[in-house]
Amino acid sequence: MSANHLSLVDQKQKPATTGMITPAGTIEQALEQFRLYQELKTRLGTEEDFQPFKNKKTGEVRNHPKKSFVRKVQRFFNLSCEITQDEPLYDKNGKMIAWLAKARAIHLGTGAYQEADGSCSMDEKIQQHQTIHNIRAHAITRAKNRAILDLVGFGEVSAEEINEREYYQANQPQQKQETPEQRRQRGIKAMYAAANEKKLTKEETKTIMKAETGKESANDMTLDELRKMYKYFKNHSSEELKEVAKAHLVQNKTVIDVDPETGEIIDPDVSIDDKELEKILSHSNGGEF
Known part of the structure; x- marks a missing residue:
């Protein structure tokens, strides 16, 4: 009995067989999986399931899947998704500045799973959306989308990953340039x-x-x-x-002086002093001028 016990211990402590990590399936199976995902996008996805974003540097426009399409992926590939972290984040003054979440997507057929986290800060939101409900919902959506797309979506980035301010700007109608x-x-x-x-x-x-x-x-x-x-x-x-x-x-304003006795307008440009007046009178004929 003692020998058997020792034998069992030795067997457990035996090093694992060394070798390369190999794919879970063949290349053909991997390509088929990718084809299925792409076909899901074109045949089950609608225009409302994707959000176009333009790369500011290259000008390239890419369609990122929204939450609605990620949920279709979840059902199509038979996945469950659970939240394993759901809590606020505070700054040193006790003010809530963000929400943290973590999700685990599980393939019900094989038990394979993928975990991913998500967060959303207050300053990502435009002012009218800066509420606890909105940042919590956005953080959870990000965590779920990441977990699901990392498991079966070949790491595709969802639209909810985009900062809401950029998302908001991307959806504004383009204004014509002013002349x-x-x-x-x-x-x-x-x-x-x-x-x-x-x-x-x-x-x-x-x-x-x-x-x-x-x-x-x-x-x-x-x-x-x-x-x-x-x-x-x-x-x-x-x-x-x-x-x-x-x-x-x-x-x-033009200032006009009026003689208080005669009511005549006194033009300052032709006014004369007493000496000039005496000179004129001395040369005048009968005082008329």
Whole structure:
């Protein structure tokens, strides 16, 4: 009995046979598996199952599978997927900044499995989506997608892997490029809006525009001048702007003196002093001139 026991111990401690790690199947079987996955994409996948993304460097557009397609992969290949980690991440001040998740995808036929983690931070989300529910759901989706696609999807990256800010930008309609004149017209509207915001009258606005640019009409201004005036109106208070306008209005106003006895307009350009008047009178004939 003792000998048998020793024999069993020796058998357990015997080193494993050395050799190369070999594939689980033949090359043909691997190619068939890949073909099945690609066929699944083309025949079971719909346009809504994929999100196109453009590579900013190369310009290449690639379709990344969404959560809906990954779930089709899970059913097609007979997989189960369970969450093994589901918890928030806090910074040193106790503020929650991200969510962490880990998933395990298991092939029910063979027991083969693949684990993968996923995380999502608050700053990935656009402001209206920065909620605990959204970042937790996104982290879990990433973990599941990675585990499933790593197991049978040949490591394909899902659309949910993309930062939401990039995802959001990718889905915005492309705006037509403005012409220089369209940009200038937009500048005119912005400048007048800034002036109206400070409760300036049309006269005050034109006075300040002329003082700063030498032009009374916005239609005569360049785009740089419009930017300058926009910033000028924005950076000064309503009271300051009205004082500036008042000062320029007084400075530019023509001052007319009127003789209080006769009511005649006194032209300052032809006014004479007493000495000049005596000189004229001494040479005059009967005092008429």
